[in-house]
Amino acid sequence: MKRKEPRLSIIAAILIAFTTGWVVVSNSQGDNPLAPTVTATSPAPGATGVTLNQPITVTFSQQMSPASMSSALILNKADGTQLSGGVTYGRTVVLRPVVGLRPNTVYTAEVTTEASDLAGVPVGHAFEWGFTTGASIDTTAPTVTFTNPANAATGVPTNQLIVAMFSEQMSPGSLTNATFTVTKPGGAAIAGTVSYASGSVTFNPSYGLSINTHYIATITTGARDLARNPLASSYIWSFDTGSDPAVIRPTVTSTNPDSNATLVPIDQNVSATFSQPMNYSTITTGDFLLTWSGGSVLGTISYLYDAVNNVTIATFVPKTNLLANTQYTATITPEAQDLTRNALVGNQVSGNYVWQFTTGATTSLATVPLGAAANFAVLAAAGVTNTSTPTTITGDLGLWPGTSMTNFPPGMVNGTIDVDDPTAQAAEAALTIAYDNAAHRVGAFTPAIGNVGGLVFTPGLYRSSSSTAISGGGNLTLDAQGNPNAVFIFQIASTLTTSSGFGITLTGGAQPSQIFWQVGSSATIGAGTHFAGNILAYTSVTLVSGAVLNGRALAGAHDLTGAVTMDDNTVVRPAP
Numbered sequence: 217m218k219r220k221e222p223r224l225s226i227i228a229a230i231l232i233a234f235t236t237g238w239v240v241v242s243n244s245q246g247d248n249p250l251a252p253t254v255t256a257t258s259p260a261p262g263a264t265g266v267t268l269n270q271p272i273t274v275t276f277s278q279q280m281s282p283a284s285m286s287s288a289l290i291l292n293k294a295d296g297t298q299l300s301g302g303v304t305y306g307r308t309v310v311l312r313p314v315v316g317l318r319p320n321t322v323y324t325a326e327v328t329t330e331a332s333d334l335a336g337v338p339v340g341h342a343f344e345w346g347f348t349t350g351a352s353i354d355t356t357a358p359t360v361t362f363t364n365p366a367n368a369a370t371g372v373p374t375n376q377l378i379v380a381m382f383s384e385q386m387s388p389g390s391l392t393n394a395t396f397t398v399t400k401p402g403g404a405a406i407a408g409t410v411s412y413a414s415g416s417v418t419f420n421p422s423y424g425l426s427i428n429t430h431y432i433a434t435i436t437t438g439a440r441d442l443a444r445n446p447l448a449s450s451y452i453w454s455f456d457t458g459s460d461p462a463v464i465r466p467t468v469t470s471t472n473p474d475s476n477a478t479l480v481p482i483d484q485n486v487s488a489t490f491s492q493p494m495n496y497s498t499i500t501t502g503d504f505l506l507t508w509s510g511g512s513v514l515g516t517i518s519y520l521y522d523a524v525n526n527v528t529i530a531t532f533v534p535k536t537n538l539l540a541n542t543q544y545t546a547t548i549t550p551e552a553q554d555l556t557r558n559a560l561v562g563n564q565v566s567g568n569y570v571w572q573f574t575t576g577a578t579t580s581l582a583t584v585p586l587g588a589a590a591n592f593a594v595l596a597a598a599g600v601t602n603t604s605t606p607t608t609i610t611g612d613l614g615l616w617p618g619t620s621m622t623n624f625p626p627g628m629v630n631g632t633i634d635v636d637d638p639t640a641q642a643a644e645a646a647l648t649i650a651y652d653n654a655a656h657r658v659g660a661f662t663p664a665i666g667n668v669g670g671l672v673f674t675p676g677l678y679r680s681s682s683s684t685a686i687s688g689g690g691n692l693t694l695d696a697q698g699n700p701n702a703v704f705i706f707q708i709a710s711t712l713t714t715s716s717g718f719g720i721t722l723t724g725g726a727q728p729s730q731i732f733w734q735v736g737s738s739a740t741i742g743a744g745t746h747f748a749g750n751i752l753a754y755t756s757v758t759l760v761s762g763a764v765l766n767g768r769a770l771a772g773a774h775d776l777t778g779a780v781t782m783d784d785n786t787v788v789r790p791a792p
Contacts (some may be wrong), residue, residue, distance in 0.1 A: 250337055251337055251338065251339055251340040252276045252278040252280065252331070252333045252337065253276065253277045253339065253340070253500070253501040253502060254274055254275070254276060254277075254339070254516060255277050255413075255516055255517050256274075256275040256414050256517060256518065257272075257273065257275070257325070257345055257516060258270075258273040258385045258442065260345075260516075260518075260533075261345035261346065261516070261533070261535065261661075262346065262658030262661070263347040263658070264347070264348045264350070264658055265348070265349075265350035265352075266317070266347050266348065266350060267349070267350065267352055267353055267354035267443060268316045268317045268318070268319060268349060268350075268351075268353050269317075269353050269354055269444075270354065270442060270443060271310050271311060271312040271313070272289065272291055272310070272311040272312075272313075272325050273308055273309065273310045273311075273385065273388070273442065274289060274308070274309050274325075274327055275307060275308045275414065276307055276309070276331075276339075277500035277502045278307065278333045278334070279306060279307050279333060279334050280305060280306070280307065280309055280331060280332070280333055281332050281333060281334055281336065282305040284330055284331050284332040284338075285305055285309050285331055286303055287328075287330060288328045288329075288330040288331035289303060289309055289311045289325070289326075289327055289328075289331070290325065290326045290327075291311060291313060291324075291325050292323065292324045292326070292681045292682075293318075293321065293322075293323060296681060296682045296683075296710050299313045299314070299315070299323075300314050301313040301314050302314070304388075304389050306388060307388075307411075307413070308388040308412065308413070310387070310388065310389070310442075311325075317349045318349065319349055319350065320348070320349060320350065320351060321348065321349050322346060322347075322655065322656070322709075323347055323348070324344060324345070324346045324681035324709070325344070325345055325346070325347075326342060326343065326345075326681070327339065327342060327343040327344075328342050329342050343535070344663050344665075344679075344681065345535070345661075346658070346679055346707075348656060348658065353443070354441070354442075354443035355443075355445060356384075356441075356445060357441075357445050357447060357448040358382050358383050358386060358440075358445060358446075359382065359383045359447070359448070359451075360382060360383075360435060360447070360451040361381050361382060361383050362380070362381040362523060363378075363379065363380045363381075363433070364376075364377075364379045365378065365455035366453075366455070367453035367454065367455070368455065369456070370455070370456045370458070371456070371457075371458035372425070372455050372457045372458060373425075373457070373460065373462035373556045374424050374425045374426070374427055374457050374458070374459075374460065374461050375424055375425075375461035375462060375556045375557055376425060376457075376462070376555060376556050377418050377495060377555045377557070378398055378418070378421075378431075379416055379418050379495075379555060380396075380416070380433075380435055380451070381415055381416045381417075381521060382415050382416075382417075382441070384415065384441050384442075385414075385415055385441065386412060386417070386439060386440065386441050386442065387440045387441060387442055387444065388412045390438055390439050390440040391410055391412045391417045391435075391439055392410055393405070393408070394436075394438060395410075395435060395436045395438035395439045396410045396417055396434070396436075396439070397433070397434050397436075398419055398421070398431055398433045398434075399431070399432050400426075400430065400432075401432065406421055406422075406423075407421070407422040408420050408421040408422050411497055413496045413497050414517075414518065414519050415519075416496050417435070417439075418497065419433070425457045427457055427458065427459045428458065428459060429456065429457050430454060431454060431455055431456070431457070432452065432454045433452070433453055434450055434451070434452045435451045435452075437449060437450055461556065462558065464492070464558065465558040465559060465560065466490045466491050466492050466494060466552075466553075466554040466560050466561065467490070467491045467560070467561045468490060468491075468548065468560070468569045469489050469490065469527070470488075470489045471486075471487065471488050471489070471571050472486070472487045473486065473573040474571075474573070475571035475573070476571075476572060477574070478573070478574045478576070479574075479576035480538075480573050480574065480575045480576060481575070481576065482538045482540050482575050482576070482674075482675075482676075483537050483676075484534075484538065484575070485531050485532065485534070486506055486531065486532040486534075486546050487529055487530065487531040487532070488504070488530055488546075488548055488569070489522075489527055489528075490527055490528045490529075490530070490552075490554070490560075491527060492527060492555075493521060493526060493527065493528050493554060494528040494530065494552060494553065494554050495553050495554060495555055495557075496519050496528075498551055498552050499517060499519070499552045500517060501515065501516070501517060501532075503548060503549045503551045503552050504530060504532050504546075504547070504548050504549075504552070505532075505546070505547045505548075505549075506532050506534065506544055506545070506546050506547075507544065507545050507547070508539065508542050509542075509543070513532075513534050513538070513544070514534070514535040514536070515532050515533050515534040515535050516532075516535070517530060517531065518530075518531045518533055519531070530548075530552075532546070535661075536661060536662040536676065537674070537675075537676040537677075538575050539575065539674065540576065540674060540675075540697045540699075541575060541576065541697065542575050543572060543573070543574045544572065544573055544574070544575065545570060545572050546570070546571055546572070546573075547568050547569070547570050548560060548562075548568065548569045549562075549567070550562055550567040550568065581657075581675060581676060581677060581703040581705065582703065583701075583703050583730055583732075584650050584654045584703075584705065584750070584752075585649075585650060585653065586647075586650050586750070586768075587646035587649060587650065588639075588643045588645070588646040589643040589644075589646040589647045589650060589768075589770055590646075591612045591631075591643075592611060592612045592613065592614045592643055592768065592770065592789070593609050593610060593611025593612060593613065593631065593768055593769070593788065593789035594609055594612075594613045594614070594768070594769050594770075594780050594782075594787055595613075595614040595615075595640070595644065595647060595768070595769070595771065595772070595780070596615050596618070596756075596757075596771045596772055596778055596779050596780040597615075597616065597617065597618060597644055597771065597772025597775065597777065597778040597779070598618040598620065598772065598776065598777045598779045599618050599620035599621065599622070599780075600613065600615055600620070600622070600624065600779065600780050600781075601620075601621075601623070601779065601780070601781045601782065602622060602624055602627040602782045602783070603622075603623065603781070603782070603783045603784075604761065604782075604784035605626045605627065605784075606784045607623075607627040607628070607783070607784060607785050607786075607787075608627070608630070608785075608786050608787070609627070609628065609629045609631065609787045610630045610631065610787065611768070611787070611788070611789025612631040612632045612633070612789075613629045613631065613632075613633045613634070614633075614634045614639065614643050614644075615635045616634075616635075616636055616640035616641045616643070616644050617636060617641070617644075617776060618636070618779075619635055619636050621633075621635060627782070631789075647770050647772065648773045650752055650770075650773075651752045651773035651774065652773075654705050654707065654732050654734035654752060655734050655736075657677055657707065661676070661677040661678060661679040662677070662678050662679070663678075663679060663680065664678040664679060664680045664684050664706060665680045665681065665682055665683075665684065666680075666684070666685065667685050667686065667687045667688055667689065668684060668685070668686060668692050669685070669686045669687055669688050669690055669715075670688070670689025670690035670691075670692075671692055672693040672695055673692065673693070673694055673695070673704065674695055674696075674697055674702075675696060675697070675699065675702035675703055675704055676704065676705075677705050677707070678704070678705065678706045679706075679707045679708075680706075680707070680708045680709060682709055682710050683708065683709075683710040683712070683713070684708045684711075684712050685712075685713045685714065685715070686713075686715065686718045686719060686745075687713070687714070687715040688715065690718070691718060691719050691720060692719075692720055692721070693720075693721045693722075693723055694720060694721070694722055694723070694726045694731060694748070695723045695726065696722075696723070696725045696726035696727070696730075697724045697725075698724050699724070700725040700726075700727055701727075702724075702725070702726060702727075703730045703731075703732075704726070704731045704732065704749070705734070706731075706733045708735050709736040710736050711735065711736075711737050711738055711739070711740070712733055712735045712738075712739040712740070712751070712753075713739070713742070714740070714741050714745045714747065715742045716742045716743040716744055716745065716760075717742070717743070718742065719741075719745040719746040719747045719748075720746065720747050720748040722748055726748075727790065728748040728749050728750075728766045728767045729750070729767075729790040729791060731748055731749030731750065731767065732749060732752060733749050733751045733752065734752050735751060735752065735753040736754050737754055738754075738756040738757070738758070739757045739758070739769075740757075740758045741758070741759045741760060741765060742760050743761045743763060744761075744762045744763065745760075745763045745764070746763075746764045746766070747763065747766070747767065748765075748766045748767055749766075749767045750767050750768045750770065750790075751765075751767065751768065751769050751770060751771075752770050752773055753769075753770065753772070753773065753778060754772075754773050754778070755771065755772070755775050755777070756771050756772075756778050756779045756780065757770070757771045757780045757781075759780075759781070759782045759785040759787070760783060761783045761784050762783075762784055762785070763783075763785050764785065764787075764788075765785065765786070765787045765788070766788050766790060767787075767788075767789075767790055768787075768789060768790075
């Protein structure tokens with residue numbers, strides 16, 4: 217298979233490996249321009265309402281090695297438990313779990329760095345994304361929504377690819393030369409190759425089409441969607457060729473953001489509209505690139521056919537929010553082709569189509585409403601324990617439904633104390649709502665697995681499918697980049713821990729009130745640590761000797777055995 221070389225060099229992804237996982241600390245793609253990349257996933261990153269019989273698919277820029285992919289595509293539940301399943305291979309790799317997905321559950325999928333293409337070239341970086349299931353099973357039969365050529369079309373170019381689009385994602389293995397055929401009347405099927413990408417199947421005639429000839433295309437009921445639902449009936453259409461191949465090359469007619477746009481939102485997707493329908497398989501993350509001065513942005517490509525205007529829109533979806541106040545360059549190479557194999561006309565001598573835009577400093581991520589829990593600096597379900605006298609809490613202290621409160625006093629509370637009363641009960645209910653609000657946020661996110669000490673995070677959504685720690689390399693810096701309303705949300709499936717003396721540094725106007733740590737089990741803040749933000753723990757929060765928390769320690773969301781343990785600490789509830 218011929219490997220396409222991107223027109224832009226792709227800067228190395230800087231990955232720091234830890235015993236508990238990895239963290240992306242640069243928006244770059246890997247230092248090998250030939251490395252395969254993730255082009256699309258299903259479910260999409262951040263998808264909600266995913267059906268329970270949905271398999272997991274990953275489309276790459278190249279054919280992948282079956283041996284490498286057998287263990288390189290992983291699916292985890294929120295508690296870190298890995299789901300086993302069967303894997304099918306190709307350019308699109310499918311993981312079908314042995315048991316169905318659970319309803320209303322957050323899952324995290326990952327392509328590890330063990331994945332490699334047929335030549336043995338590994339991906340330049342791991343790729344992780346999350347999605348949330350609904351409560352239903354997919355039993356709806358897929359349909360064919362569009363074909364090119366259209367039914368009864370005449371004068372079709374002899375270099376035309378035959379394409380059909382479906383109402384939903386299809387099982388790649390069900391679309392073969394046995395289920396998609398093109399014939400002449402009364403004749404055998406013509407030779408050609410069948411490929412599938414992002415809801416579109418393409419038949420590529422081996423020798424081109426004959427001039428002035430009638431053809432019949434058929435997709436049989438052997439074609440199935442990802443849930444194995446077949447077409448309700450075979451789909452058949454026909455067309456007639458003309459006498460010449462088409463030689464009109466496609467162009468980019470518009471972009472979003474516009475060229476030289478400023479104050480672009482940092483959660484912006486980047487799209488280009490082409491002058492005619494395009495061959496999806498020729499527009500991958502090796503052909504549609506987004507770069508900045510520090511490297512190349514990780515992301516996937518989605519496609520849309522605009523039937524009204526008969527054009528294709530390709531969209532680069534960044535895996536994480538873009539950097540604020542940063543100039544980006546978008547590039548589409550002439551490897552991008554239309555359905556008659558004509559290459560894109562660029563606006564550069566190189567043949568590339570290039571435009572630039574600059575981001576602003578804002579994010580659309582909304583704060584997590586704390587409701588009746590907002591007045592509390594410390595809140596627990598089963599018990600609150602202070603093991604050393606000097607602990608001081610500024611803000612309310614609450615406990616419900618438990619009544620075990622140790623060493624208050626002499627521990628000091630500059631606020632009210634509510635034990636097993638309606639105020640504390642309402643606060644625990646509000647904590648559960650806030651916990652769920654943070655846990656179910658979707659959209660582009662930055663992985664925060666393993667040790668994040670020494671890193672700098674800008675406002676946005678951060679996710680760990682296991683644990684997060686600040687255990688070396690320095691404090692974790694949260695930089696609001698001049699926006700005092702900037703929100704940071706951390707979704708952590710298991711534990712949050714800090715080692716002694718390692719904590720949080722706030723810069724750029726970052727506010728503790730706008731930082732939320734949704735912790736799937738327990739949080740432990742190490743001795744002498746200065747920590748910031750609202751800890752929303754499913755189970756417990758422990759502040760080790762001398763730890764200072766500028767925020768809230770709220771424990772027991774969903775779990776009424778949750779406790780808060782303190783030892784010579786200072787906890788200050790942040791201003792709203």
